[in-house]
Each structure stands twice: as structure tokens, then as C-alpha cells.
Amino acid sequence: MSKHASLPGFRDFHPEEMARRTQIMAAWREVARRYGFEEYDGPPLESLELYIEKSGPEIVNQLFNFTDKGGRDVALRPEMTPTLVRMLGTRIKGLPRPVRWFSTPQLFRYEKQQRGRLREHFQLNMDIIGEESIVADADLLSAALEVLRVLGLTASDVVARVSDRRLLHAALVELGVSEENLAVAYNVIDKVERDPREVCLERLGAIGLDRERAEKALGLTDMTLEQFAAAHPGNEVIAKVAEDLRVYFAALGSLGFGDWVTFDMKIVRGLAYYTGVVFEIFDRRGELRAICGGGRYDKLFSALAGVDVPALGFGFGDVVLGELLKDRGLAATASRALDAMVIAIDDASREAALETVAALRGAGLAVIYPYRAGGVGKAMKAASASGARDTIMIGPDETARGVMKVKRMADGSEREMSVEEYLGELK
Amino acid sequence: MSKHASLPGFRDFHPEEMARRTQIMAAWREVARRYGFEEYDGPPLESLELYIEKSGPEIVNQLFNFTDKGGRDVALRPEMTPTLVRMLGTRIKGLPRPVRWFSTPQLFRYEKQQRGRLREHFQLNMDIIGEESIVADADLLSAALEVLRVLGLTASDVVARVSDRRLLHAALVELGVSEENLAVAYNVIDKVERDPREVCLERLGAIGLDRERAEKALGLTDMTLEQFAAAHPGNEVIAKVAEDLRVYFAALGSLGFGDWVTFDMKIVRGLAYYTGVVFEIFDRRGELRAICGGGRYDKLFSALAGVDVPALGFGFGDVVLGELLKDRGLAATASRALDAMVIAIDDASREAALETVAALRGAGLAVIYPYRAGGVGKAMKAASASGARDTIMIGPDETARGVMKVKRMADGSEREMSVEEYLGELK
Numbered sequence: 001m002s003k004h005a006s007l008p009g010f011r012d013f014h015p016e017e018m019a020r021r022t023q024i025m026a027a028w029r030e031v032a033r034r035y036g037f038e039e040y041d042g043p044p045l046e047s048l049e050l051y052i053e054k055s056g057p058e059i060v061n062q063l064f065n066f067t068d069k070g071g072r073d074v075a076l077r078p079e080m081t082p083t084l085v086r087m088l089g090t091r092i093k094g095l096p097r098p099v100r101w102f103s104t105p106q107l108f109r110y111e112k113q114q115r116g117r118l119r120e121h122f123q124l125n126m127d128i129i130g131e132e133s134i135v136a137d138a139d140l141l142s143a144a145l146e147v148l149r150v151l152g153l154t155a156s157d158v159v160a161r162v163s164d165r166r167l168l169h170a171a172l173v174e175l176g177v178s179e180e181n182l183a184v185a186y187n188v189i190d191k192v193e194r195d196p197r198e199v200c201l202e203r204l205g206a207i208g209l210d211r212e213r214a215e216k217a218l219g220l221t222d223m224t225l226e227q228f229a230a231a232h233p234g235n236e237v238i239a240k241v242a243e244d245l246r247v248y249f250a251a252l253g254s255l256g257f258g259d260w261v262t263f264d265m266k267i268v269r270g271l272a273y274y275t276g277v278v279f280e281i282f283d284r285r286g287e288l289r290a291i292c293g294g295g296r297y298d299k300l301f302s303a304l305a306g307v308d309v310p311a312l313g314f315g316f317g318d319v320v321l322g323e324l325l326k327d328r329g330l331a332a333t334a335s336r337a338l339d340a341m342v343i344a345i346d347d348a349s350r351e352a353a354l355e356t357v358a359a360l361r362g363a364g365l366a367v368i369y370p371y372r373a374g375g376v377g378k379a380m381k382a383a384s385a386s387g388a389r390d391t392i393m394i395g396p397d398e399t400a401r402g403v404m405k406v407k408r409m410a411d412g413s414e415r416e417m418s419v420e421e422y423l424g425e426l427k
Numbered sequence: 428m429s430k431h432a433s434l435p436g437f438r439d440f441h442p443e444e445m446a447r448r449t450q451i452m453a454a455w456r457e458v459a460r461r462y463g464f465e466e467y468d469g470p471p472l473e474s475l476e477l478y479i480e481k482s483g484p485e486i487v488n489q490l491f492n493f494t495d496k497g498g499r500d501v502a503l504r505p506e507m508t509p510t511l512v513r514m515l516g517t518r519i520k521g522l523p524r525p526v527r528w529f530s531t532p533q534l535f536r537y538e539k540q541q542r543g544r545l546r547e548h549f550q551l552n553m554d555i556i557g558e559e560s561i562v563a564d565a566d567l568l569s570a571a572l573e574v575l576r577v578l579g580l581t582a583s584d585v586v587a588r589v590s591d592r593r594l595l596h597a598a599l600v601e602l603g604v605s606e607e608n609l610a611v612a613y614n615v616i617d618k619v620e621r622d623p624r625e626v627c628l629e630r631l632g633a634i635g636l637d638r639e640r641a642e643k644a645l646g647l648t649d650m651t652l653e654q655f656a657a658a659h660p661g662n663e664v665i666a667k668v669a670e671d672l673r674v675y676f677a678a679l680g681s682l683g684f685g686d687w688v689t690f691d692m693k694i695v696r697g698l699a700y701y702t703g704v705v706f707e708i709f710d711r712r713g714e715l716r717a718i719c720g721g722g723r724y725d726k727l728f729s730a731l732a733g734v735d736v737p738a739l740g741f742g743f744g745d746v747v748l749g750e751l752l753k754d755r756g757l758a759a760t761a762s763r764a765l766d767a768m769v770i771a772i773d774d775a776s777r778e779a780a781l782e783t784v785a786a787l788r789g790a791g792l793a794v795i796y797p798y799r800a801g802g803v804g805k806a807m808k809a810a811s812a813s814g815a816r817d818t819i820m821i822g823p824d825e826t827a828r829g830v831m832k833v834k835r836m837a838d839g840s841e842r843e844m845s846v847e848e849y850l851g852e853l854k
Contacts, residue, residue, distance in 0.1 A: 045535070136798040
């Protein structure tokens, strides 16, 4: 391994890449703030047990795990939810509900190496804990969509595909799928877009669905919500969930995201713990993996922390989003916006120049100056290369009169003004 | 280990603690921006070799290191400089100098467990690469001090103690300390405040300084810069460095930090690689460990990346700073500032209420609403508990007239106004 390389699957963020990460982080934080979420974070290293408990021992194959110098089995966090449950499990009883928490952790998985497959990424996690109402599900999805809107994307660029685990469960049970075979049936539906139809039918056959019922099961996946409800007359669970989802879509409409969402039974979400609404956001062109996914997981706090409290949340990674922003020409480029470079035109003006620098920075401006005394020509070149908006020159003449010479680099115009006048103009 | 605990030495950041972390991060970023630094980051996991190469094999005892599933020896980063050198080493030749880069990594050390000793912390790293001038050293220290000033601290709270490795080196050589014994002598000076005088003299004796010269060496540590220069007449190195330091302190004075800095030969800095100015910032009461430390390391890029380029930088951790802010009553408390809670007073007003929520959030306000339809009284209680500045009520009457009822929670006053009027007032 070259000593000048990062580990495979890990990114270096030079200022160019950092500007794009900062753009995404800022959008995440801004939306979380507008939606009234409070930020939390946990350690990037946790007890290995925490992840095994939630996901089973097979998760270990995908982890960066090791035994630390104190003999503890530990792992770099692959996801945030176990930490959230650990932190909130002991506190939730004393907090006014619902709790709205968000975090932007860096997560780690030892993925098999493939082109473009990373072993770390940043992920916005937003979770609402202690709320059963379907309107909370709508508010949560609208937050994810708001992130995309804040970044300049529209309903023409992305779509949220929404289903509900309870619908799929009820319909499969009605078709005769037994509880122990549900996981297989979910998996078939999850892959219905990728696998050949014949393979799907075969797999459903293997869990006891005859051809007719297997066709029926696959047929569900293309239905609208109303078609789905109409196809199950007399099923009270489905009637109730359908009514819930009508409230859900109406709320999203009122929140301004009617054009951004669609009912889609093909959305299952791999994780077994979802209990209600599930969603994934995709680019409309279908070129990228899911941008964001989440849903309701009402049983997880009970299973892991022994407190029976409903919850819902999503994970929203930086990688696919970053690709989408680049593709659409929306990715940030500049990483530094300098207001001014201050140049002393002789040694005697050095002190006045530094005092000016301090005054401008103290007022919040981004200001640099040449560290070495030297030719003004060279300094002017450096100012131009730095991308500073203004070059400010200070000489004995200016100092005596309490002014500075301000050159606006964009048009080359020069003016004499005091620090106060300069700051006043920028307000 | 309880499954409800984080690993020893690792912090959970509940919203209360996160607010304090955010306060510090914001100050770090704001000052870095004002000083024209660009942000970068590297992976928290790096090749173990990277750290051994810089610090020697004994560093491994302090690391979270392991062998990953691909057989690579890796470590959680204990410091940022090796990553900086790795990332910049290959690029520095093509970049306009000086390069000003900053980062705010979380760092990890497997410290022996003691009360309050953490195994992770966040650290602002600011580095200037490709600049020899001592004025760059002054600008760098002023950035560290500016962070403290931005957070509300003053020259009465903190002091930067500054020395220069070249002075100590020249003085010790003049006293007859050989090159191979310099590290021991540095170490004695570094600990002169903690170790008994007799121990210091003994240790200097062990490396060949007789009593008189040992006393002389210790005597250096209390001198002012001018005393130090006067005590070494005819030593050209010392004369030159003293002149450099006069420029340095003058620049800090012009930058507004004259009262914040002092010359102090007792500052050595443990790390062997410093080559010029070194500094540490302390609370004036002397109650805490160093807040920030750094200096010039002109040979490190050459040693690690094979490019001969001067550099200087500092590390500024969040833990001691956090303690200081708490002690001085300057730590942030609120983690969420809600502008409004919007309440539909009946089911028919639900849609209008959600549209209002969307309009206010779209304008950048932080807004929540009750997810469940229910009594207005209960919703008002929740609004009060949420800490929202305003409660906004929307009923059929208000909707018909295109207004909303705004209750300012601080004084209980109620007014009717449109969304536009409300937003206009807040501007």
C-alpha cells in the first residue's frame, strides 16, 4: 500500500470535495432545524454486542470489528439506530413526546470491494420517537424531501415511493402465506423489478402459493392505493391502513409535496423491523441507487431497550445524493469566499495594515494578507490568484488620512474609504 | 458491560451536550473562515504505518489499532498531522503558497483509564504550509486566540505562552549539551514547573552539565526575551531569533492580541519535530491543562513526504475548552430554538394549518405542529412545553379571512395576521 493513499473505500476530502460535503451537511442541518429536530451524536466506536443484538451475528461479516486493548469486542458503527435506542432507551420515559432527534454520523461497513463501493459514508438520521399518528410519517418524509428541495432539486428530479408493511402483510396472509414464509415473500416483492417474473413465481411457488395466487401476489405490486383497497373488500386491516395512507398522502399534499410522492407496493425495505409506512426516494431517471429510505419501526425500542414506544425514522446518505447533485449541476464548487486581501505597500505601513486586517476580521470578514514584506506587484498577483473580492492597499499616505485604497477585483475599480465606510457598504 | 452504556472514555452527545459541541465547532469554523483557511478532512481510519512512521513504534501502545478483514494493519487516527502530510504531500507542488488548511477531526487514543480521561476528542487543526515568515506564526496564534475571543473569553481568562525551539537549542548548545542529549534537556525544561528543582538539576547533571551550568540552564526559563538575548551576547543565532520574535510579538500586538501573549522559555512541546516558534494557551488561573498547542515544524513534510516545505500548525481540543467555557458561564445551553407551534383548532382546519407550516418552514422558520388531532388545550400545553416563541392557531374563521392567530408566549399577547405580515415582522 502506498503511504500516500487512504485505505480502500475511504475518502479523502480535499477542499474541493469538502465543499460538497459541507453543502450537503448544511442542507441536512438546516432542514432538521426547520422541522424542530434536536441534534445528538454517539461514539463512532461501540460495543459489538449492540449491533449483533439488533441484526444477528451475520452482521459481523460486514463490520470493522476488533478486540480493543482492554479485551472489549468493539465495532465501528455501521448504522445509527442502535446508538439512538441505547441513548434514548434509558431517557425516553422522562421526555415530552414526541422526541425529534437527528444526527449526521459517519458510518462504516466492510463491504466487498467493488468499483465505487465505499466503506464509509455520512448519513443524516432523523427519527421521531413516541408518536403513533400517521401524520408524523408524513412530516418525516416531507423533511427528507425538503432536503432535496433546499439543494435545488424538484419533483421532476426525484420521487418518494411509499408503501406500508401492514398492507403487504395483510394481503399476503389473505393469499395464504404463513407467518414463517413472510420473509421470503417480502424478499420476492422487494426484488420484483430486478428478477425475471418466472423466478419470482417459482420462489412464491416454493412457499406454497399456487400459480394463480402467485400471479395475484405479483399483480399487487403495480396497483394504486385505491386499486389495492378495492381488490381486498372486507379486509378490515387493509381498509384501515388504506384510510391511514389517504391521510398520509393528503398531509404530504398540504405540506407541498404532493407531486413528489407515489404509492408503490414494490417498496419493502430489507430490514425486518419495519412495522408500518416504508419509503425510498429515487431519482426519476432511475440511474442511481436509493437516495434515502426509512419508515416506521414501532417494536424496536421494545425489543432492544424494553420500553414500548413507537418510532419512525430514515437514513439519508451523502454518496448517492452527491452523485445526483453533480449530475444535475447543483454541486457546490467554491470552498472559500475571501472578502479581501490587505497589502501594506511599504514596511512602515505594516502595522496599520495588520490593524486593518484585525478590524475587518473582527467584523466577520474573511481576510488574508501576505506574510512576507515584498514587492506590491507580487502581492497584487497573489491577491488576484486568491480569488479575494477586494484588494485593499495601505500606504503611508492612506494611513495619514485614515483611509485605505480598495480595489474591486471584478471590475478593477479603485476607491478610497475608511474601514467604517467599507464595512457599512457591505451590510 | 451494560448494553445501555457507551465504551469507557467515549462520550454520548445528548442534545444538551451537542449544543456545547456545536457552539465550539461553530466558533472554530467561523474563525477559520475569517482567516481564509480551507476545510479538509481525511478518514478516521488510516494505515497503522502512517503513525509509526511519524512517531515511532511506541505510539502503537496508545492506539486503537487492529488488522482489518483484508489483512491491513489499521488504526483510528490519534492525530491529524500525518493525514495532512499524506494528503498535501502529493499536491503541494501544484498549489499557490501558502496553503491554509483546517480540519475538525474526532481523534482517538487508547489512554490509560483515569477519571475524566477521554479516549476520543474533537480537535481543530489549523496549518499553514509553504511559508517561512515569522508573521505567519503570529497570524496562526492570533487565529487560536480569536476562537477564544469569539466564544467570549478575554486576555484576563487566558494567556498564550510562546517560546522558540531555536532559542533553547542554541542556548543549550552554548552550555555544552551535545546533540544526543538535547531531548533529555528539552524534557527537563518542559517539566521544570512540575518537578522539584533538585530533580531537574540532577537530570541535567546526568547529561554532563556541572552544577553551575545546570543552574544556568534552569535560570533561562524565567527570563524575558530581552533578558535572554542580553544573556547571550555574540550568539548570532540567538540574536537573529530574538529579532524574529520581536517582529512576531509586534504583529500579534497589531492584530489586537498584545495582552494575550507572553514569552516563556518553559514552553517546549513534547513532540520532537518542532523547529521554531512553539506555543501553548492556558487559562490564567492555571486550573486546567493546555487549551491549545502548536508551532512550526519545517522538516516534517521533508521527512514524511519527501517535499521540502516549511509548515506550522496547532491542535485545539474541545475538552479543556469546554471545561473552561462551563467554568466561566459561557457554555451554550439551548439546543433548539423553535419559532412556532402551529395548531389547527378543528379537523377542517388541518389542511390550512399544514399549508401554513410549509410556508413558514419554507421561509426558514423552525416550526412544529401536533401530529394528532386532539383538544386545543392539550396542544397549547405542548406548545408551552416546547419552548416555541409563538403559538399559531388556525380555525375555520381565520382560514376564511386569510389570517392566523399568533400568540407570543413570552407575554401572552395575541394578534391576528397573515403569513406574509408575520414573516415581514420577523425580518
